[in-house]
Amino acid sequence: MGISKSEAASALADIESTAGRGRLLKGYQIGGPILMAWGAVWALGYCAMGLLAPDRWGVSWLVLDAIGVAATILLSRRGKREVAAGARAANGWKTAAGAFAILAFVAATYAVFRPTSVEPAIVFPGLVTGLVYAGVGVAFAPRYLWIGAAVSAASLVGWFFFQPWLAFWMAAVGGGGLFVGGLWLRRA
Incomplete structure (x- = not known):
């Protein structure tokens, strides 16, 4: 008793679907710690904005962004073995x-x-980040859509209701939101 063409095609489709889901979950596990690192960068950067004079913000963010990029490179190496060199x-x-x-x-x-x-200079990066994550979520990995929506919504809540404390609001909900989003991705 053999397998029909439609059964074989169905089995291959199931295998491809399962493999795709595995790649998505692996991507979440790799992306989670990276998002957590950027959450910490955001929290520190926005706290610095709340505590320092505006003319010192650029230097603070430059240092923190360099740390964030270095952390991203180091944490992304964890997934190198699973990704083909050409795709990487x-x-x-x-x-x-x-x-x-x-x-x-x-x-x-x-x-x-x-x-x-x-x-506006404080809240705009949160809106752009939310848009970028939402776009990634729509195109590739649905959990990023929810993270992007949360960051954008939290940024708008801060803009409309917490302007006197906006930098600290963005540190808590932007940085904290990215960190919690990273935990959610890592546990996928």
């Missing part, structure tokens, strides 16, 4: 190009709209 190189280039495009967009937005107070 293609994804590295795409990630760098995407990050550059986002940074260019943020810089252009600040140049065009020139915030007249510090509050």
